[in-house]
Amino acid sequence: MVQNTSMRIGELAARAEVNIQTLRFYEREGLLKSPVRTASGYRSYTDSDLERVRFIRLCQGLGFTLREIQQLLILHKSVAEYRGVIKMKPSAVREIVTMANERLELIDKKLTALSSMRAELMALVRALSDDSAGTCPVAASPANKSKK
Template identity: 45%
Template sequence: MKIGELASKAHVNIQTVRFYERQGLLQDPGRTESGYRRYAEAHLKQLRFIRQAKALGFSLEEIREILRMKGRGQCPCSKVITLAERHLHDIEEQLRTLNSFRLELAKALEQWKASGANQVSADAFCVLIERATGGLK
């Protein structure tokens, strides 16, 4: 199949296909006599894998490493598990940070509402933000 058909089936754009080729994530396709790239079903599977891995938070470097291991005949499962555990930990940390920020923002909002300052000036508003954040430095 040609690059446009591959991109369409994989739900990516043509530039993404070319980028993944340049990055070594997608195997080089064969070419027709006139120089057009010819992709096989294996390329489509590989593109779908890359998209799924990205959706799970894997970086392109991590995906490249997984694909290299697979290409060498190694089972990348233990590597994938290690990476997934690290990503899960990172996500949990981000959620804790976001929840803390949400609580701070809700508290500040309640304080602003309680102050009866529905029509605050820009200067007063900035003071409210500084007070709410404890004057972050």
């Protein structure tokens, strides 16, 4: 039941919700490895490529540059290799741990900043909602969203 789901660039672009040109751009920039090609030269992608593209977009939304994302992808790959119990040289392990710790620091900074921003907004909403409770029946609960 291991379905060999391969797809061409158009499908990957549609599924990852990015432009086809963007995928070729990522390939040129080294964020995506050169995929295998069909006999006629068409790029052939797998689900793991889809995952990778989604990861890239996610990171971009968090303020990482493409260069930083390249580093994150190396770590991402290390996780996969570790899960696959691939033996690594101690020097490689050390390098990865160092990189991971650097990334962790950046991530923690972002988490801290976002949390305080969140707290501030929550306080604002709570205060304004309570305040106007009598006269103004608005969002009393946080994350009160219009239905879709």
